[in-house]
Amino acid sequence: METSLHQQLKQLYADEHDRREVSVDGYRIDAVVGEQLIEIQSASLGALREKVRTLLDSHDVLVVKPLAARKLLVKRARRGGKVQSRRRSPLKEDIFSVFYDLVHFVDVFPHPRLTLHVLLTEQEEHRVPARKRRWKSKDYRVEDRRLVSVLETHEFREAGDLAALIPADLPQPFTTEHLAAATDQPRWMAQKIAYCLRKTGAATMVGKTGNALLYEMQDAAQRAA
Template sequence: MAPTPPKLNPSGPGIGLLNEKPLHASLKQWYGQPGDCFEVPVDGFVIDIVRGDRLLEIQTANFSAMKSKLTKLVQSHPVRVIYPIAQEKWLVKLSTDGDKANTRRKSPKKGRVEDVFWEMVRISHLIPNPNFSLEVLLIQEEEVRRFEAKRRWRRNGWCTEERRLLAVVARHLLQTPADWLAFLPQGVDAFTTKDIADAMGIRRELAQKIAYALRTAKLIELIGKRGRGNLYRVAV
């Protein structure tokens, strides 16, 4: 049986949900602990959660939107980004006819931790900073879509209305160089992006994103070519 959305208390203490998307609000409640402070102004920015001296930012979409914010904050604060990836997703299409029920089906796509690199290429310069860490949450979610006739160019007119948290399945903390280097083939002195793709069972394009991010972070270095592909090694 497919999971159903949890019953959340949207008016929990200190959590302001005005104009906040459901997935972001639910993750903030799920991640929050006693003693946390929510929506706190720090250095000219509003922080989702402050836990002791650590700033916790939940980001459910494009990392470009928070690039300048994070770059400034990590100069003087420990900052952790919490990023959800849908390991399982159910697609809900809202009825366009009041007499018909909404439809709900499971998406065949399955997200995985490595998918975070689609976004990490935008902020990969932060990886070496000891004040920066990232936690990937693998989740089950619902994506609610509505039909807009004027937007037929995309998904045949269906656009995303909101995303809903069903459950958190697993969490993966990326904090040390070893955590990031774990995405590379093990036991080899040099590797290409094809080697990364084969070792991880991912698309070559995503493997290229991994190599780009880790090279920008100076965790790996380019040492030559193997055939037509760039050859890398872990930076000494």
Template sequence: MSGIGVLREGPLHAAVKDLLARPGDVTEVKYGRYVIDLVRADGELVEVQTGGFSPLGPKLDALLDEHRMRIVHPVPAQRRIIRVDANGEVLSSRRSPLKGEVWDVFDRLVSFPSLLAHPNLTVEVLLCAEDHIRAPEAGRSRSGRRRRDPGERRLTEVVGSEVLASPADCAALLPDALRAEPFTTRELATAVGCRMILAQRIAYCLRGMEVLTDAGKRGRAPLHVIAA
């Protein structure tokens, strides 16, 4: 096992990488000028990405045509917010009302939505239970904004997963309620149960994958229809 890049990874990234490793796999492998998080014994290259996907662009451009690659993206389906002091003593703990779902990955896929049609690329969404470790509340800045400590994400359990290996896998996620008639982005948001901005990104990605096509307008709102 190499130590390349290990010092830069956070606890969530490290925990997911350890969870994914199987006998015969190797971590932190150098491919040219790139370092791969995990190389499977069967040759698949695995990248754990806890944040945005855009930093992976150059690596995918260089390696994807010649190698099978998997992006593993952890989404916090359950989370606790734990406040600790400077010595690491727990000050408070509460369960967050925010619950991530598989749809959250489309917030990341906007970087390269059409690339999921590449036969060598798979995106795996891990639905996780996480602890978010943060410093005490820091009050407000002079502008009145609340100061927020982004803290650390720590994995406690994987509660589910969804593998997206093609545009068809993404199409299969769409609720049945959207299959009979053309729909607006707002109706997509309602059917999926997400914020409007995420629904806009879902629609953008699915159009880039040619899962959705234009179906005119209803008033000023563009209509989408699932491609046959």
């Protein structure tokens, strides 16, 4: 079922004069604005990979990926029922969270006809009790997600746009340990960032130190040359 978040973002990107929910080349597209196809993707970018790859053969495509920088959890006893509680979620996504998904999309991005918008948003997540509880399952299910506001919009068209997220004081060459410290991310996320930088050409692997791989940002390598 389409969430309120998805509907709201379609309205944000396509006004009443644009086409929404149309068929293009056998695919259902969220919106068409001018000559550009727009896809809103709250779920994994990897789920869009083959669809976008095919569409890029003959269309300009904009993929919009919302991240929850702030989230208010709204609990109800049942669907459409009275609100029982509201609380802020301790989990917060930032711009580096996009790399969690991008690892499944780097064989499509970058592309001359592809634009990626990453939105840092404030959202409401509405929860109701789960119908049946399984072992280790959550005791709730998400009824809906709603957009409160867009806090920041980041646009990515090429590998250099990803590289621009990396702090300038990152040592060259660097390990994922250096990258984790520079970006204030856990090591496992730094590994995903390094993978995406390498696969998109923003960084190259230049050797090893002990068991750790060494990387170098492409612009740093060009300056050294």
